[in-house]
Amino acid sequence: xxxxxxxxxxxxxxxxCFGCHMAILDIDERLIELLKLVDIDRSPLTDIKRxxxxxxxxxxxxxxxxxxxxxxxxxxxxxxxxxxxxxxCAIMGGLPAMRxxxxxxxxxxxxxxxxxxxxxxxxxxxxxxxxxxxxxxxxLDKVYSCADVVEIDYQIPGCAPSGDVIYSALSRLLAGxxxxxxxxxxxxD
Amino acid sequence: xxxxxxxxxxxxxxxxxxxGQTIMEAxxxxxxxxxxxxxxxxxxxxxxxxVCTVKASxxxxxxxxxxxxxxxxxxxxxxxxxSMRRDLVEMLFHEGNHLCPICEASGxxxxxxxxxxxxxxxxxxxxxxxxxxxxxxxxxxxxxxxNRCISCGRCIRASQDVDGKGIFGYVGRGxxxxxxxxxxxxxxxxxxxxxxxxxxDVCPVGCIIRKRVGFSKPIGSREFDDGxxxxxxxxxxK
Numbered sequence: 001x002x003x004x005x006x007x008x009x010x011x012x013x014x015x016x017c018f019g020c021h022m023a024i025l026d027i028d029e030r031l032i033e034l035l036k037l038v039d040i041d042r043s044p045l046t047d048i049k050r051x052x053x054x055x056x057x058x059x060x061x062x063x064x065x066x067x068x069x070x071x072x073x074x075x076x077x078x079x080x081x082x083x084x085x086x087x088x089c090a091i092m093g094g095l096p097a098m099r100x101x102x103x104x105x106x107x108x109x110x111x112x113x114x115x116x117x118x119x120x121x122x123x124x125x126x127x128x129x130x131x132x133x134x135x136x137x138x139x140l141d142k143v144y145s146c147a148d149v150v151e152i153d154y155q156i157p158g159c160a161p162s163g164d165v166i167y168s169a170l171s172r173l174l175a176g177x178x179x180x181x182x183x184x185x186x187x188x189d
Numbered sequence: 190x191x192x193x194x195x196x197x198x199x200x201x202x203x204x205x206x207x208x209g210q211t212i213m214e215a216x217x218x219x220x221x222x223x224x225x226x227x228x229x230x231x232x233x234x235x236x237x238x239x240v241c242t243v244k245a246s247x248x249x250x251x252x253x254x255x256x257x258x259x260x261x262x263x264x265x266x267x268x269x270x271x272s273m274r275r276d277l278v279e280m281l282f283h284e285g286n287h288l289c290p291i292c293e294a295s296g297x298x299x300x301x302x303x304x305x306x307x308x309x310x311x312x313x314x315x316x317x318x319x320x321x322x323x324x325x326x327x328x329x330x331x332x333x334x335x336n337r338c339i340s341c342g343r344c345i346r347a348s349q350d351v352d353g354k355g356i357f358g359y360v361g362r363g364x365x366x367x368x369x370x371x372x373x374x375x376x377x378x379x380x381x382x383x384x385x386x387x388x389x390d391v392c393p394v395g396c397i398i399r400k401r402v403g404f405s406k407p408i409g410s411r412e413f414d415d416g417x418x419x420x421x422x423x424x425x426x427k
Contacts, residue, residue, distance in 0.1 A: 085312070088289060092288070092317065095290055098288065098291060100286075145317070147312050153312070155311065157310055159290035183306060183308055186308065187305075188295065188301055189289045189296060189301075189408050
């Protein structure tokens with residue numbers, strides 16, 4: 001008898017801090033159990049940059065702050081059956097979304113970049129320029145959550161979610177038994 | 190009305206009530222938790238947030254303002270009611286800027302704790318309004334970030350009724366109704382950090398900020414990190 005097909009998982013970090021990927025590693029030795037059930041396709045963990053085939057589960061960390069994030073997210077939606085938003089940035093924009101609420105400005109994105117690269121009091125930027133290399137992806141007017149751009153199937157809340165929460169959600173999802181979280185384990189911080 | 194107590198039921202459980210008690214007051218005494226945000230112990234009831242909505246003999250009412258009556262049949266923890274409560278809480282999240290990871294109230298926040306209790310973990314179906322209201326940091330000891338305000342009005346009632354000051358009030362109507370300061374800014378009022386309206390208990394979210402105490406208690410060891418909101422009331426159940 002042949003072995004059951006392993007599920008394929010892809011992960012990516014968009015406008016996030018990689019903390020959620022660190023939290024995936026917090027699954028610790030249970031990763032060995034998990035890897036008996038899954039193969040990892042495109043992911044920073046494998047350093048594979050493009051999908052090699054269709055995946056069962058796509059895990060997204062971070063929201064969309066530039067056009068490349070949107071491109072990658074849409075690529076994930078096209079190539080994954082189930083899409084999971086991992087962590088608060090993917091769910092509602094998170095820390096990068098702070099720039100959406102810059103006040104008293106008709107041009108909040110410019111104000112944000114000027115403070116970050118030109119006028120901030122603790123800066124040492126010898127070029128006095130906002131980075132504008134053509135290779136840099138274009139920034140969006142504001143930070144969008146993943147659900148603003150594509151349909152998201154599941155969310156794992158937290159900043160970052162604990163390894164336990166990620167493991168329990170993933171293992172139950174793989175077993176077809178995911179019906180939400182224990183209320184005591186839900187955290188948004 | 191006679192002065193003798195009477196009984197009604199919440200989710201099939203018999204609950205004793207005294208004449209004049211609201212459904213929520215009787216439920217609290219009996220150790221039955223009804224979720225609430227705009228209601229706070231020691232303040233008069235408002236019935237504004239509607240998170241405490243229950244079905245009383247088939248009608249949707251706010252448990253914090255609806256008087257208990259003999260033989261009333263109250264439905265509290267049904268899937269239908271909790272899903273409506275979850276939507277209400279989610280809309281409150283979306284009306285303001287409730288970015289839990291950057292908010293110093295995280296872990297002490299009743300809105301967040303209510304989202305945990307009501308299992309608000311599904312992908313959202315509402316848009317984010319992302320308000321851009323100015324921060325009022327004029328007062329030496331208090332700051333006000335009304336982007337996090339859920340218009341519960343607890344600070345208004347605490348300031349008027351407990352402190353006798355009237356620092357806060359509602360302005361606007363409908364979706365535009367907001368809690369505002371009675372004055373140019375907080376520094377031009379007689380607000381003091383010792384006021385009941387400014388105390389940690391009254392503002393359920395991170396809107397009223399006491400300066401220089403934000404992270405004295407680290408995230409992870411805060412009020413709702415130990416258990417769900419309402420457990421204190423539920424532990425009273427015999």
